[in-house]
Amino acid sequence: MGPLIPQGIIPMGWDFVIALLIGIAFGFVLEASGFSSSRNITGVFYGYNFVVLRVFFTAVVVAMIGLQYFDYFGWIDLNQIYVLPTFLSPMIVGAIIMGVGFVLGGFCPGTSYTAIAIGKIDAMVFTGGLFLGIFLFSEFFPFFEQFYYSGNMGSITIGEFFGISNNLVTLIFVVIAVIAFYVTWRIELRVRKNMTQYKF
Amino acid sequence: MNQEIDIQDRPKYINPYFGGVLLGLVLLITFYITGRGLGASGAVKSAVVTTVDKVAPDHAEQNTYMKAFITDDHSPMFNWLVFESFGIFIGGLLSGALFGRIKKLRIEKSPSITNKTRLFAAGIGGILFGIGSQFGRGCSSGAALSGTASSSFGGLLVMLLMFGTGYLVAYFFRKLWI
């Protein structure tokens, strides 16, 4: 049955309306969870607020489980789902750069939009930086074009990479998530006790 | 710590697990309807291409990276991710209004740094994120969240390395946040 738009069940014309609605839901959840505050987000790196980890892991786990079940029920065809292709070395480099940018900026693109919505100047600067960064990337693209396309492994899934079923991957993910929830809860308790001043 | 003051000060955020489940369901519905996940940095890319195309069309045509996103029939802004990102903004606005977080323009920072430092760091962080998201084929929502949810190996890689690097360098930038 699904995915609906690639299958032609919902006509392409609705594409942008749906994009807007999905974006609204996404933005609402992000903001309501507290992702519009950079100090909230970066708390994950300093142990005083693990909201990012909680929301992120719960979302991934729920979506993963849902997708696998939906595929099983025949509601969605996992073969038609866009699986992000893996470009090994550029992805490693990109993730490391993003990691540094994350700690420095305190936002990621999606959260910065919601932060702008509630009036954060730093988020506007961050988005400006984002714009500049992508501009710089495209300007200097010829210099690392080869690197950009290197290490292409195609749309490989986690299960395919490790040679196990993706159902097992999901279970492992859930177990890791639950352990992470418990551990971070303990850490958060301890760190917050020592924090004299904590205001969002 | 005085509990009452703490509660007053604490913005009314929803339970993170609740947010997580909701976000997971939104992601699931997105996959169900569109066949792919969420994203955010793609919209900025469209904006960059549009701007360059407007200011210096020849230059944009010559650029091998931007060229791929320029078509004659419609503007690069007419893109799924652009609409979605606009939705993110509206969603943030709605939530902010609902929970009373929309206030005058302000800068959020650690009390130990100046506004200038914070804005500088945010700008640099943005630039790095912009460059990184192009190499990583997506940002934290496109690659890490949606990628991992669709069991993409690349998504998992980006997620682990992004947070891993974050932890490694967090110590050096602790002044910014604590």
Place this chain on the structure above:
Amino acid sequence: MNKNYIILMGILILLAAGLLVLPLKNNSKQLDPEVLMWDIVQPTRYVSTDEVAKMIIEHDPLLVMVDVRSAEDFQLFSLTNAINFPLDSLALDDAKSALTFNKRNMVFYSNDDLKSDQAWVIAKRLGLKNIYVLKGGLNRWIQTIIQPEAPAETASEAEFNLYAFRQGASQYFTGGSISIDQSPQAEIVVSRKKKAKAAEGGC
């Protein structure tokens, strides 16, 4: 800690563990046998040589001829713009993706209609859509299109019209004097379908 958290985590783990114990599904992506039988008994899968000849001459952009004979036979002779997909290659894992042409009509043919019919049944089971069988196959093709037989004097006008068409077609296909304009038929490029349409943006 509220005990609801423990319940929540329990639900998550149970759901994920449930995925592992689900009975292995194997057929879900293939056509249900009942539906397949229903399709098999419909004669609508057959197209006549005349129809195909007409489509080829008119450069029907939606037509894809699929030759299910062996590669050697294909090398020796094939219909215009046909692609070769031998019957036994239907067993390949990616037969479906290799044979998925978006909204194009695939017409299977072989020497007559046995092999192509077999290929049709298997392809249908694999979930392919818009597939047809050339009735009578190449044998009928030669009989009707390349070497058409003149109808009897008493035959109806329709039969004479058909004969006239076939004569024209014969000339067309045997490289007679009729000039063929190179109409811009889209070249069939068989590419393996990617897992999904690649997203345009990076994120």
Place this chain on the structure above:
Amino acid sequence: MHVHELNPKKTMVTMIIFVIVIIIGLVTLSKPRLNYAITPEETVMLAGSEEGFFYPYELEDILDKTIDTIVLVDIRNTFQFGRGHIPGAENISAVELISKENIKRLEALKDAGQVVLIYGNNLVEANGPYMLLRQIGFDNVKVLMGGYSYYNVWKDKLGDSYSDDSYFIGNAQYDYAEVAKGSSVSNNDNGAPEPKANVAVERKKKNKAVEGGC
């Protein structure tokens, strides 16, 4: 007071809704009445073999009743059946072959070691139903080569059809390349000037390890 110490009531409610959706999915999961017993690969093997083909001259033994392990089934419609059929055949039209009762019947015949010989007007007409029955596990099903039309011509001299081979189909009756050339000067196979598109089939190694999920 931590966020953690709040009661996650809403979370529970959403989670339970999610679980209910999955339970609905499990309950409504349509279970096909029939299942494929052989894989597409095996079906391709089947198509390549003539093991399930029944030669017309073998019919003699059935008609003489020297063999009683074969059940003849006419899969044409009742009208055609009424106009003539092989003696001793029963009429089950193709659509009804997989009805509940007939599946039961076929199963009983299979268990009893009986061969089910189906025929239509010609081989191709019965080929689809034959392949389907084979695919859903009835390996005792055979199909009559030539079908009824061939039988009708040869019915008085079935034994002689041993030396006839016109019921073999699937072969080229012409040297296509030669015939199609006709008076053509072009050495292109069929005159049309377009280049032939070649399909390159990459043979992917079978990887059984990654069967699950996506």
